[in-house]
Amino acid sequence: MKLNELTAHELIEKLNKKEINSDEILTALDKRIKEADSKVKAYIRLDGSLVSNLQPTTYNLQPILKGIPISIKDNICTQGFNTECCSKILQGFKPPYDATVIARLKEAGASVLSVKTNMDEFAFGSSTENSYFGPTHNPYDLQRVPGGSSGGSAAAVAADEAVWALGSDTGGSIRQPASFCGVVGLKPTYGRVSRYGLIAFASSLDQIGPLTKDVEDAALLMNIIAGYDLCDSTSVNAEVPDYTRSLGKDIQGIKIAIPKEYFIEGIDKEVKEIVWEAVEKLKELGAQHSEVSLTHTEYAVPVYYLIATAEASSNLARFDGVQYGFRAKNLRPKTKNQLIDMYTQTRGDGFGQEAKRRIILGTFALSHGYYDAYYLRALKVRTLIKQDFDGIFNNFDCIATPTSPTSAFKIGEKTKDPLKMYLSDIYTISVNLAGIPAISLPCGFTKKGLPVGLQIMAKPFNEEMIFRVAHAYEQSTPWHTMRPKL
Amino acid sequence: MAIDKGTVKYVAHLARIELDAKELEKLSGQLQGILDFIDRLKKVDIKNIPPTSHISPIKNVLREDKPRQSLPVGKALENAPDKQGSFFGVPKVIE
Numbered sequence: 001m002k003l004n005e006l007t008a009h010e011l012i013e014k015l016n017k018k019e020i021n022s023d024e025i026l027t028a029l030d031k032r033i034k035e036a037d038s039k040v041k042a043y044i045r046l047d048g049s050l051v052s053n054l055q056p057t058t059y060n061l062q063p064i065l066k067g068i069p070i071s072i073k074d075n076i077c078t079q080g081f082n083t084e085c086c087s088k089i090l091q092g093f094k095p096p097y098d099a100t101v102i103a104r105l106k107e108a109g110a111s112v113l114s115v116k117t118n119m120d121e122f123a124f125g126s127s128t129e130n131s132y133f134g135p136t137h138n139p140y141d142l143q144r145v146p147g148g149s150s151g152g153s154a155a156a157v158a159a160d161e162a163v164w165a166l167g168s169d170t171g172g173s174i175r176q177p178a179s180f181c182g183v184v185g186l187k188p189t190y191g192r193v194s195r196y197g198l199i200a201f202a203s204s205l206d207q208i209g210p211l212t213k214d215v216e217d218a219a220l221l222m223n224i225i226a227g228y229d230l231c232d233s234t235s236v237n238a239e240v241p242d243y244t245r246s247l248g249k250d251i252q253g254i255k256i257a258i259p260k261e262y263f264i265e266g267i268d269k270e271v272k273e274i275v276w277e278a279v280e281k282l283k284e285l286g287a288q289h290s291e292v293s294l295t296h297t298e299y300a301v302p303v304y305y306l307i308a309t310a311e312a313s314s315n316l317a318r319f320d321g322v323q324y325g326f327r328a329k330n331l332r333p334k335t336k337n338q339l340i341d342m343y344t345q346t347r348g349d350g351f352g353q354e355a356k357r358r359i360i361l362g363t364f365a366l367s368h369g370y371y372d373a374y375y376l377r378a379l380k381v382r383t384l385i386k387q388d389f390d391g392i393f394n395n396f397d398c399i400a401t402p403t404s405p406t407s408a409f410k411i412g413e414k415t416k417d418p419l420k421m422y423l424s425d426i427y428t429i430s431v432n433l434a435g436i437p438a439i440s441l442p443c444g445f446t447k448k449g450l451p452v453g454l455q456i457m458a459k460p461f462n463e464e465m466i467f468r469v470a471h472a473y474e475q476s477t478p479w480h481t482m483r484p485k486l
Numbered sequence: 487m488a489i490d491k492g493t494v495k496y497v498a499h500l501a502r503i504e505l506d507a508k509e510l511e512k513l514s515g516q517l518q519g520i521l522d523f524i525d526r527l528k529k530v531d532i533k534n535i536p537p538t539s540h541i542s543p544i545k546n547v548l549r550e551d552k553p554r555q556s557l558p559v560g561k562a563l564e565n566a567p568d569k570q571g572s573f574f575g576v577p578k579v580i581e
Contacts, residue, residue, distance in 0.1 A: 096561040191542040233547040302524040322574050324565035338577035348504030363501040379537030381530050418516055435541030
């Protein structure tokens with residue numbers, strides 16, 4: 001096998017035995033990117049050299065990665081290297097600091113690629129079609145989307161154009177592309193991984209997480225990126241266990257809840273069958289499953305599109321042409337105030353359609369006269385959604401669902417009606433609202449050869465249960481060894 | 487809840503986003519569709535339910551009031567489209 005086709009844990013073994021050095025991994029990756037990326041377009045701004053430098057810092061991490069490269073989504077700050085959230089309005093931005101996850105990765109010995117992976121602009125999307133640089137193509141079928149918003153990261157990992165990658169997840173943006181591209185994607189518990197240096201979309205929902213070829217790599221990556229951070233006031237000071245200790249355990253007697261609301265109308269028949277087979281597999285491995293009800297599931301999408309857009313309208317107020325990025329020139333005199341014209345025209349020209357749609361919706365939800373009926377109401381329904389999950393976790397170890405109601409759709413299929421796109425997040429969104437951790441891992445393929453994802457959720461700070469169940473399933477199935485034919 | 491073009495224009499201005507006539511038309515239609523969908527939240531009984539603005543069990547996160555290293559002025563201005571001395575340059579605000 002070529003070096004770019006291996007997992008990080010396999011590469012660590014070879015590096016430790018001195019069979020290879022990290023330059024060889026980079027060379028293999030570079031070769032693969034040159035070979036495949038003109039078709040997949042997982043990366044953006046692919047000019048110049050791939051790699052950024054190693055720098056030790058102070059997180060008490062051992063440099064076990066010995067130079068293994070990692071690919072990074074374009075909304076995570078890498079000091080001195082362009083980080084633009086795939087938006088015109090942030091073009092040219094070179095962060096003056098590293099995100100905490102980047103500093104931790106460097107301390108652990110990673111080679112952080114300076115070339116970033118493609119995403120929906122500001123993470124607004126479920127298909128990576130909203131990128132200023134154009135869409136990424138699903139390596140399993142180039143006419144289809146890789147999912148979003150971390151579509152570039154997921155596609156790169158699936159196509160062996162990356163060893164592993166970081167993405168971010170606000171309403172499913174790691175898990176859904178993982179399921180569309182047949183890779184593993186984890187959204188950690190809210191507060192588990194520092195958001196310092198993640199360009200914020202929705203501050204009460206965002207989390208950075210791993211996209212990997214197998215569950216072991218996700219556990220390894222979590223060991224490095226998880227942990228309390230003084231620079232993130234929403235970061236929780238809880239001990240980080242060694243997540244690799246959860247691997248290789250049996251799942252005898254593990255109680256799995258199957259929420260009926262995730263298997264009704266709207267789900268593709270093939271996806272439903274494939275996910276059910278996975279649930280039966282878990283039973284074969286010794287787990288027990290029962291049907292439960294997450295009663296407020298039908299309200300998750302409207303609640304999310306009020307809370308997330310409200311928070312986004314606030315977080316994106318800073319993009320006004322003053323401090324960084326694009327600034328409108330040759331201003332059209334619309335008001336008597338040149339500064340206001342600069343703001344409105346910078347933002348009008350610099351933001352894409354979806355960004356404008358969400359910011360305006362969010363501003364509306366927070367505005368005088370509408371705040372109570374929309375935003376405040378959504379916050380209360382959020383409490384009910386969280387309570388639904390708390391209730392289930394009193395009696396069950398984890399919850400299993402499909403990650404997405406469909407497999408990867410065609411590029412352009414859902415772009416005409418924004419609502420249609422929003423509804424594709426239906427199974428992932430509640431997880432962010434409740435702040436719980438969840439993983440998507442491959443559980444089969446449709447007749448057209450498209451990957452299908454199984455989602456496993458657990459209670460807050462119980463990523464160990466997720467790794468345990470996911471690894472047991474993975475190791476008794478062949479999905480994680482499969483790759484697209486490009 | 488009906489949202490007319492005048493409201494969308496007003497809200498866009500609050501958000502400091504300029505929309506051309508075509509965008510305003512299209513966006514108003516799309517936002518109406520989204521709000522119609524969101525209206526189903528009215529069915530939920532939220533009596534005595536507290537709002538959740540923060541999902542984790544932590545509050546009042548403070549730190550010692552000790553000065554720490556912060557971004558030097560030069561670095562803070564590095565990405566600025568226009569800078570003058572130690573300031574960000576912007577179009578004239580005051581007559």
